[in-house]
Amino acid sequence: MVSVENKDKKWWEKEVIYQIYPKSFKDSNNDGIGDIQGIQEKLPYLKELGITTIWICPIFTSPMVDNGYDISDFEGINxxxxxxxxxxxxxxxxxxxxxxxxxxxxxxxxxxEHPWFQAALKDKESPYRAYYIFKEGKTEPNNWRSIFGGSVWEKLPNEDMYYFHAFDKKQPDLNWENKALRQELYGMINRWLEKGIAGFRIDSITFIKKDQDFASLPADGVDGLASCKSKTRNRPGIEIFLNELKKETFEKYNCVTVGEAPGVPYEEYGDFIGDDGYFSMIFDFNYSDIDVESGSDWFKRTNWTTKEFKEKLKRSQEVLQKNGWGANFIENHDQPRAVSKFIKPDYQTDEAAKAIGMLYFFLRGTPFIYQAQELGMQNAERKTIDQFNDISSIDNYYRSIQEGFTPEEAMTFVNQRSRDNTRTPFPWDDSQYGGFSKTTPWLEMTEENPSRNAQQNQVLNHYKQMIELRQFGVVSEVLTNGTITFLENVPDNVIAYKRTLNEVEVYCYTNLSETQEMISLEGENIQILLNSHDDLPSEANELALHPYQSILVKKINEVSDNGN
Incomplete structure (x- = not known):
């Protein structure tokens, strides 16, 4: 158990967190599926990289319909x-x-398949039926669409009764209105914390409160349904549940809590991450989902610009700085690879992978690295829908066709956005199956004999340098604790910000475009701390940034350099 007395209360601000998708990290027994012993085997790799905390995606007992996010035993290992x-x-x-x-x-x-739900199905008088959301009727209680497509309601086979699921039909929602259910969950959470884990990333937590009127909504698709988000995500009254959750569990320990909290308006961030907030930090998806109008409707693509992305990132960082602490990321198990998403096809190089890493890594907040992001991994292009494992990809493919797109267009949308892009097995070397396993993996590799792997990888070496700089470098304090200010006097295609602590100033400049861009340093003396490219052309007081180049520089204070 992490001791409150022996540790800094905000120790997590100094961490570098690495997300592991266990099914795809390392297979130790050659059954094609990654496992816990595989993670242990690779601890030296993570230590050498500079990681201080690992976040392991669900390893609990599960039928694996949603790869572990459908739990049948909260305290068992699959x-x-x-x-x-x-x-x-x-x-x-x-x-x-x-x-x-x-x-x-x-x-x-x-x-x-959880025993609670099975008991609820078998006996309509069971107290466990109150642990879930059941509604009586001969037809669906409303027209809400689930996050994974189709109605949120599933009929029981032998009753005029439906149960609610915001996600897949094999993931029935718990009824947080029931106090006995909440107490069961709190006991389970505390037992894990007593075991000695350092905290939790908390999945889909803004969905726990539903509008109790369960009223239908105007249809927003050709299926006649409406997204359930406006009635099931971050609804009034959720603060009662979240405060109770914190009081009964987290605040008893010096643990870290990272909320997956989509749908929270910026004016409520103080409630979530302020001094008395529900969580240590939360992920902000406002900038990460810039490529689509909705994170669950992949066919609604956007033609975003760097200027728009910069404004979203700036707004996010300003709100996080004002209210508390952020969890900074560019990839996770629900997102495509950042190189494929943010960088034009002709420029998806190692240098560009380094640049996109630098852009986010030195923001104010705790940096998260998703497994193999540090290798500069790119999306895997599949030819048929049968090659996908992800239930959201399959739903989006058929919904795209239903909305009038061709099968070819639907495949393009899914390849661009599929969650399988970041779930492919980790390529440790260039052998068959990349050293992940000696047998055919559960999910097709990006490449069966990966040319991009953890051996002799310059992007990996660059990530080691970034981590070293933030954790132990001469500007470690400013990169961790410094304020952040976005610079206005730069071209639209350049994202630039300044980190400041006391009189130390560190600047990050990133050209997120296909054209060379000039930046002015206004005659200031600088020291280049890190560069995504091998060169940096300069003219007088200007620097020329290559397409997709990023630099980190420190302003040199001449007074202090003279020893005065």
Missing amino acids: PEFGTMADFDHLLKKANQVGIKVILDLVINHTSD
């Missing part, structure tokens, strides 16, 4: 990942090398 003894050993070994462990906390829903 056999394909190993045993609880394996996890205990991983936790011990990670702590020995100075790496903390946080887990996913999925408490909006369970699997339909």
Whole structure:
């Protein structure tokens, strides 16, 4: 257990967190599926990279309909990942090398194979029926569409009764209005914290409160349904649940809590991450979802510009700085690869991968790295829908066709946005299956014999330098604790910000475009700390940034350099 007395209360501000998708990280027993022992085997790699905390996606007992986000036992380990003894050993070994462990906390829903739900199905008088949301009727209670497509309602086979699921039909939502259910969840959370984990990333937490009128909405698609988000996400009254959750669990420990909190307006960020906020930090999806109008409707693409992205990033950082602390990311298990998403096809190089990494890594907040992001990984192009495992990809493919797009267009949307893009097995070397496994992996590799892998990888070396700079470099304090200010006197295609602490100033400039851009340094003396490219052309007081080039520079204070 992390001791409150022996640790800084905000220790997580100094962390570099690495997200592991266990099914795809390292297969230790050659069954084609990554596992807990595989994670333990690669702790030296993570330590050398500079990681201080790992976030492991769900390893709990699950039928794996949504790859572990459908939990049938909150306190059991899914056999394909190993045993609880394996996890205990991983936790011990990670702590020995100075790496903390946080887990996913999925408490909006369970699997339909969870004993609670099974008991609710078998007996309409069971107290467990109140643990879920059931509505009586001969037709669906309303026209809400689930996040993964189709109605949020699933009929029971032998009753005029429906149960609610905001996500897949095999993920019934828990009824947070029920106090007994909430107490069960709090007990489970506390037992994991007593075991010694450092905290949680909390999945879909803004969905736990539903509008109790369950009223239908104007249809927003040809299916006659309407997105359930406006009635099920961050609704009035959720603050009661979230305050109780914190009081009954998190605040008893010096743990970190990272909320996946889509749908929270900026004016409410103080409630979520302020001094008395529900969580240590939250992810902000306002800038990460710039390529689509809706994170769950991939066929609604946008023609975003760097200027628009810069404004969203600036607004996000200003709000986070005003209210608390942010969790900075460019990739995760629900997003495509950043190189493919943010960089034009002709420029998807190692240098561009370094630049997009620098752009976000030195923002104010705790940086998150998703597995193999540090290799400059790109999206995998699939030819048929049968090659996809992700249920959201399959839903979006058929919904796109339903909305009038051709199968070819639908495949393009899915390839661009599929969650399988970041779920492909980790390429450790250039052997068949990339050293991930000696047998055919559960999901097709990006390349069967990966040319991009963890051996001799210049993007990986660059990430090591970024981490070293933030954690131990001469500007470590300013990169961790400094304020952030976005610069206005730069071209539209350049994203630039300044980190300041006391009199130390560090600047990050990124050209997020296909054209060379000039930036003026106004005669100031600078020291280049990091450069995504091998060169940096200069003319008088101007620097020429190559397409997709990023530099980190420190302003040199001449007075202090003279020893005065």
